[in-house]
Structures are given as C-alpha cells and as structure tokens.
Amino acid sequence: MSDAAAPSAIDAVPLRHPWRWVTAAVILVVVALFLYGAATNPAYGWATFFEYLFNERVLLGVFNTIQLTVYSMAIGIVLGVALTIMRMSGNPVMSAVAWVFLWVFRGTPVYVQLAFWGLLPVIYQNIQLGVPFGPTLVQFDLQSFSFPFMLAVLGLALNEAAYMAEIVRAGITSVPEGQLEASTALGMSWSLAMRRTVLPQAMRVIIPPTGNEVISLLKTTSLVTAVPYAFDLYSIATREIAARIFQPVPLLLVAAVWYLAITSVLMVGQFYLERYFSRGASRKLTTKQLDALASAQAVPTEREGQ
Template structure:
C-alpha cells in the first residue's frame, strides 16, 4: 500500500489497437468502372465512324477558330449586359416602389418562364414584327425613322436575346446574395456614417459575393453552351453552326465535327471553371473554419508558456 501522503501513481492508458474497416466492394466497383471506361475508350479509338483523322484535321481549322472567337464574343457581351441588367432588376425588385417592383417581377416572369430558343426566334423575327421604327414627338413630327428590314444585325439580336434571358437569372442570383447578408450589417454601416451606396459596396456586397460567385460561374458556363441556339435568330457564325451546318454539311461527316465542337466547348469550360475556383477562394477569405499553416504556427506560439 502507498503512503497516505504520497501522490497517487498515474497509470498511462493502454494503446488502442484500431483495425480500419475494410471495404472490399469499393475496390471491386472501382475495378469494374476502370475496365468499362477502358473498353469504351478502346472501342472509340478503333471505331472508324468517329473519324479521328477528320477530327485532327479540323480541330484547329481557321473556320472553327473563327467560330470559337464568335462564341466567346457572344458569351462575354451577353454576360456583361446580363449582369448589369440583373443588378438593376434586383434594385427594382427590392425597391419599396410598387411600380418598379412589379415591372421587375413581370420581366422575370416572362424571361424565366419561356424557353430561350423561343426568345431568340422572336428576336430574329423582330425586323418582321416591327418593320419601321419612328422616334419623334408623340402625335407630332418624326425625328428619326429606321427601316429594320433593310438592316442586317443578327449578331446584335443574338446578344440582346441572350443578355435579356441571362439578366432574369442574374437578378435572382444577386437578390439571393444580398438577402443572405444580415440586415444588421447594413444598419451598422449606415450608423457609422456610411451612405447606402457605400455601405452596399464596402460591407454588403463583399459578403454577398460568397453566395453570388458560384451560381454566376455556373451561369457563364451555361451561357457558353446556350450560344449554340443562336441559329434561331438566325446567326450562323458561332462554333456549333460552323462545325455542324457549314463544314459537316459539306463533307458529310457530322460525328468528327461534333467532336471538334465538343472539344472546344470542354476547353473553354475548363478554363472558366479554373477561374471560378480562384474567384470563390478569393471571396471566401475569412469564412473558412480551417486554419492556414501560418495561423496554426501563430496559435502554437501564443499558447507556449512565457519564459521565466
């Protein structure tokens, strides 16, 4: 027996011999998937119907590269206009003015409730629906008159159609981002003397961007693929139209030209996904619960006892 005055002896706990749970069926499923993918790739590589020689010939064709450039132009112009209009519609939707709020709601109802192909077809028929456009004093003299049938601007009509459709979705994305920020943030900023615009720019929007960026990146990628529908305008100089309607129809080999178009869409989409990743990481600074190596090192130094 130990003495009453002696401290109790500490016994170290025994080490736990932990055996990890085995999952043999995971390896079986992974092996089966690898075999199926390998068989598919081998079959695609040896199948003459894919026309890999034609694919290699037209992958960097001058007309294909022109289609890639035009598709990028359609995407950038439409997205920029869509974001600007989306922010404006968000302000109108959140406004206390019932007229502005109702107009924004009707806009969203129409452009989100109808297919984008139908909208593009309607914009293509705009010169037929409105043959003459007159600007002037109501019930007075006409100052400017345009004959739309004499004008040829399918590219501009395609951009307008895509941008208006995109604005309806961007308005909801921006509204969701703004409403995700607690109202106390805006109230505290205005209490410190900031104007409403400065408070939105310096306090609300930086926090809302964490919610806005991911769906906006998805919308850019979706818009890139939606440009293949501009043939409804009709605009026939995008990537899909040049690959399928121009080259494939001339050489009677649609499969390799579809693969060419799909490859370029994948390349552009991959670049956009990388940019989206870095944007999300930039705007999520301070929101992550994981500590960086520098933060962990500073925390360890702070917890060390002071030297005597």
C-alpha cells in the first residue's frame, strides 16, 4: 500500500477590512476639522487661556483642590475601613448603624450634603458641653467661626467614606474564607491574619475602584461652592477671574487642563499600585521570572553533560 499523499500547503490570504480604514479616515477628518475650528475660533480666547494658565490665583486654586482631595480621601478611607468592620461585625447594632450611614450618604446627592454642612453654623448656632442637667463647661458660638474649608473636607470625606466602605468590603469578601481559616489554624490572631493574608490579596480588588474614587473626588471638589468655599480651582477660574474679565470659555479650558493634568498623575500612580499588588496573580511571566526559569532548567542539563 502506498503512503497517503501529504496534504498540500494552503496559502494564507490576509483578511481585508476596507471599512475600518474608511471609518478611521472619517474620524481623522472630523478631528482635524474640530481642531482647526477651535484654533481659529476667537470665542475660545487662546490668548487669555495662555495668559491665565499659570496665573497665581489659578495655581492657588490648584493647590487648594489637591488639599481638598488628599484630606477628604484620607479621612474617607479611614472611616470606610471602620464602617466595613462595623458592617461585617456580628453586633447587630453596629451593623445597623453602618448600614444606615451607607444608605443616607449613598442615597443623597453630594451637592445636597455639602449644602447641609455649609448650613451647619445656622442649624447649630451654639454648642454647649457640660454635665447633663448641670452647669455648662464649654460653649462654642459656631457663627463666630469661619471654617468653610473644614466643612468642605468634612462633607466630601463623609460621602467618600460610604463608597470606600463598600469597596473595602468587596475586596475582603473576594478572598476565600479558607485563607483566613488556614491562617488562624497556623496560630495567627485575627488582626495578624487580616494584615498578612487577607488584605494583601484583597488589595488587588480594592486598588482599581479606589483609584477611580480618587479621580472622581478630585472632580467633585468643584461642588464645594455649596458650602460655600470659593477658593478651589473651579471657583477661582470660573467665578472669580472669568466673571471679572467676562471670558468664561478660556477660563473653563484652563480649569479643564489642570484637572486633566492632576488626573493623569493620579492614573500613573494607580497603574503602578495595581502592578505592585497584582504580583503573582498574573499568568504572564516577567523578564526576571523568565530568566530565573531558564537558569533553573539549565542546571540539570549541565549536570547531565558532566
């Protein structure tokens, strides 16, 4: 019997997608037309844009916006972790209090919350601390104080804490319960097992939404005018300078560029954090891992040659 004939080679014919190129060309034309129109339209006020891009007042607004974001996020993370512990606690009172907190602050608009905190000195004009049914030891007249920055941080932090609590809870529940049980079986305490075993694995789930929350909080700072706090980037650029020179469009562009710049830095930081906490979870080997694997495979070969 003769051997079966070998199958003939099949020439691979590359697939062509002309409509992709047509779509790309149309998009490029539309983008070019928009950029040309924006560059030649006097309404954009590019001269004013470049004049105020690094203005001293604008830079002050950038600094205040960064402060609002950092302080509010730090407080929000701490309160969020505390709320997560309360929510996951076996104590029904603590669990119910945490649930009500999340229900209120996630169910109402942040602008309404900021407006409420701005009216706090009107609602509570005097705060008295002392012995119940006895003499007053300390008394504060809130109307005599001016602390809109603190009220803005408080409003943003409490709102952020409600969302961070759910993010942390989702990260912790994503770790199998067997991890905690195995750690406690090895003699670890609950807190040590959480720090050494559960949280390092939960950070892979916590970091991406937390990065998104930081970026969202940065943009939410533009709502602190409800407190009212008028020294953030948006307020200085659009309400102070733009109202004075009657050119809102270039000042809006100035604010947008600074928001984009800060957001870009935050996105880079988020990328490196995600890469750090995802070590060992990716199926793709790094260069160092490939070199170590090649060295380990070369050792038996050398011994066989000897």
